[in-house]
Amino acid sequence: MPLVGTRPAADLASGPLVTAPSAERLELPGAGILQLMYEIDSAAMTSLLPPALHPTIPPTLVFTITKVPGGPFGPFVLAEVKVGSRSGARPRGLLVRGYCDSATAIEALAGRWGYPLSLAECAFAKRYDRVQASVVAGGATILDVALLNPDPISGNDVQYLANLNVARMVREGAEVARLIQVDPDYAFHSADRGRPLLGAFDASAWGLAGATPYYPVSASYCVADITLPEIRYLVDPAKNPIAAVERV
Amino acid sequence: MKFGIFYEISVPRPWGPTTEYEVYQNCLEQVRLADELGFDQVWAVEHHFLEEYSHCSAPEIFLTACAMQTRNIRIGRGIVVCVPQFNNPIKAAEVAATMDIVSGGRLEFGTGRSATWTELGGMGADPDETKKTWDEWTRIIPKMWTQERFRYEGRAFSMPERAILPKPYQKPHPPMWVAVTSPGTELDAADRGMGSLGLTFGGFQEQEKKIAEYRRRIRYCDPVGSFVNEQVNTVNFLFCHEDNMYGARTGQRLAGTFNYLAEQLLAARQAYPTRSYPNLGLLPALRREATSSPEGQIPEGLCIGNPDRIVEVIRKWEAVGVDRINFLLNAVETVPQAEVLASMRLFAKEVMPKFAGSRAGAETASVAGGD
Numbered sequence: 001m002p003l004v005g006t007r008p009a010a011d012l013a014s015g016p017l018v019t020a021p022s023a024e025r026l027e028l029p030g031a032g033i034l035q036l037m038y039e040i041d042s043a044a045m046t047s048l049l050p051p052a053l054h055p056t057i058p059p060t061l062v063f064t065i066t067k068v069p070g071g072p073f074g075p076f077v078l079a080e081v082k083v084g085s086r087s088g089a090r091p092r093g094l095l096v097r098g099y100c101d102s103a104t105a106i107e108a109l110a111g112r113w114g115y116p117l118s119l120a121e122c123a124f125a126k127r128y129d130r131v132q133a134s135v136v137a138g139g140a141t142i143l144d145v146a147l148l149n150p151d152p153i154s155g156n157d158v159q160y161l162a163n164l165n166v167a168r169m170v171r172e173g174a175e176v177a178r179l180i181q182v183d184p185d186y187a188f189h190s191a192d193r194g195r196p197l198l199g200a201f202d203a204s205a206w207g208l209a210g211a212t213p214y215y216p217v218s219a220s221y222c223v224a225d226i227t228l229p230e231i232r233y234l235v236d237p238a239k240n241p242i243a244a245v246e247r248v
Numbered sequence: 249m250k251f252g253i254f255y256e257i258s259v260p261r262p263w264g265p266t267t268e269y270e271v272y273q274n275c276l277e278q279v280r281l282a283d284e285l286g287f288d289q290v291w292a293v294e295h296h297f298l299e300e301y302s303h304c305s306a307p308e309i310f311l312t313a314c315a316m317q318t319r320n321i322r323i324g325r326g327i328v329v330c331v332p333q334f335n336n337p338i339k340a341a342e343v344a345a346t347m348d349i350v351s352g353g354r355l356e357f358g359t360g361r362s363a364t365w366t367e368l369g370g371m372g373a374d375p376d377e378t379k380k381t382w383d384e385w386t387r388i389i390p391k392m393w394t395q396e397r398f399r400y401e402g403r404a405f406s407m408p409e410r411a412i413l414p415k416p417y418q419k420p421h422p423p424m425w426v427a428v429t430s431p432g433t434e435l436d437a438a439d440r441g442m443g444s445l446g447l448t449f450g451g452f453q454e455q456e457k458k459i460a461e462y463r464r465r466i467r468y469c470d471p472v473g474s475f476v477n478e479q480v481n482t483v484n485f486l487f488c489h490e491d492n493m494y495g496a497r498t499g500q501r502l503a504g505t506f507n508y509l510a511e512q513l514l515a516a517r518q519a520y521p522t523r524s525y526p527n528l529g530l531l532p533a534l535r536r537e538a539t540s541s542p543e544g545q546i547p548e549g550l551c552i553g554n555p556d557r558i559v560e561v562i563r564k565w566e567a568v569g570v571d572r573i574n575f576l577l578n579a580v581e582t583v584p585q586a587e588v589l590a591s592m593r594l595f596a597k598e599v600m601p602k603f604a605g606s607r608a609g610a611e612t613a614s615v616a617g618g619d
């Protein structure tokens with residue numbers, strides 16, 4: 001059977017505590033989404049993932065920076081670096097640690113959807129020749145990405161992975177690690193494709209020590225209305241992929 | 249109705265020093281038995297880098313071995329990847345002609361373009377280009393086979409005049425097929441006068457509509473080859489057992505395992521936003537069918553269970569217009585070899601005779617091919 005992750009579940013026990021997972025959908029209109037995919041060195045193929053997940057073949061990282069111009073939490077920029085994986089047969093991106101520039105957004109996204117976020121300076125710029133984003137935390141640039149030479153495509157051609165956010169939940173009186181599945185809907189207004197450029201990436205700052213992106217795959221920039229879903233599925237990171245999925 | 253077998257050649261982990269050897273030997277044993285039992289064709293894929301799912305990167309070698317160990321069964325390249333980073337059109341034409349000669353005119357020539365980033369990225373191919381190069385190659389390869397000398401100046405390929413040798417044993421050339429995975433590719437097949445090579449699947453009604461449209465369009469086709477190969481070939485799982493529930497359970501395990509493995513790969517669309525790949529990877533419709541039935545029910549279109557059930561399923565496929573069914577017999581050796589062979593024997597004894605008349609009919613009806 002396919003390879004599975006070897007990362008100890010205890011390594012994923014520092015996510016936000018979610019006591020009331022979102023039971024409602026929530027729209028974030030007019031968001032700009034910059035996404036890059038890179039293949040990573042196969043030395044980290046299984047060490048980034050817990051036993052509940054399979055690595056993709058080849059192993060990948062997905063960099064997603066979302067600029068939300070307004071809405072229920074006000075404007076914010078959300079930066080994620082996700083490990084391409086499979087929960088059983090389903091494509092998923094594991095988010096161990098992300099960053100956001102709004103404390104209000106962090107509180108809502110962490111408490112209701114389990115996003116494991118820290119406050120940081122997040123920059124996002126859309127230009128005619130490029131779309132670029134960066135994250136500065138503790139005075140250091142931990143991510144610098146860009147899409148070069150954007151060319152229009154259809155939003156129908158873009159596919160986003162559902163997230164598995166590293167969080168904690170209470171089970172039988174104890175706090176335990178759980179991966180919270182967040183599979184937003186997207187209504188696209190525009191989409192571009194271009195050349196990916198990874199200028200800086202501090203893997204440790206994203207909880208992904210050992211991840212070495214080396215082969216650019218793709219970059220896209222879309223403007224879309226994002227609808228965050230109600231939470232329906234969780235994954236117990238310690239179990240095998242067949243037994244790991246729980247229904248909320 | 250004609251029956252065949254279809255190989256991805258999936259190899260289970262852990263990979264010991266003889267694991268691949270053993271899987272290949274099992275496949276060859278199945279092919280020899282299929283030939284004895286009267287199966288019409290054996291197809292093998294061309295895939296690269298697809299860990300466990302498919303260790304069949306040199307199907308021309310495997311199929312030549314099949315041809316050398318059998319007498320009648322036709323050998324199908326399913327498919328030649330018509331993308332320059334994978335193959336070269338001259339070499340593809342030469343290899344195919346050689347296979348046709350050494351097999352005594354038993355080659356079926358499938359064409360396609362790969363569907364995973366795992367392969368396209370690994371080979372350095374541009375996903376936006378693959379449909380275009382496929383289209384170009386399918387028009388020039390039959391000319392390489394039939395013209396004494398060939399020259400060409402095209403968009404993605406050009407060559408000065410040369411004699412491309414050898415020429416195929418079948419005259420004018422082997423039947424040509426298109427692997428149909430993405431929606432609409434069956435219409436590409438029809439427009440080019442090529443057979444629709446059965447990676448399509450889905451509900452009977454949906455399939456019936458697609459086949460009717462294929463048949464309608466092919467009447468007005470501009471054939472790429474020297475003749476029109478109007479045939480619809482589909483793929484299915486086979487596990488035949490006297491005990492219907494045991495057969496169905498084992499067959500569903502086989503289908504589920506296949507599906508699970510296929511999902512681990514990175515479909516082109518998942519990695520690279522492009523209009524060129526509207527569908528999700530390998531045999532997507534077959535995988536949907538394998539997992540779409542309500543709990544406790546046997547998926548309606550799969551050839552698993554006892555002979556009576558399988559006859560019923562095949563009659564439905566026949567009624568919607570399918571000419572050939574190719575069976576996946578195993579996935580990462582989930583089913584023990586002895587049970588695979590027993591399933592094939594039972595199928596040949598109890599199911600194939602029910603379609604003997606229609607098989608002869610299909611032979612007569614197929615447009616002048618190589619056989």
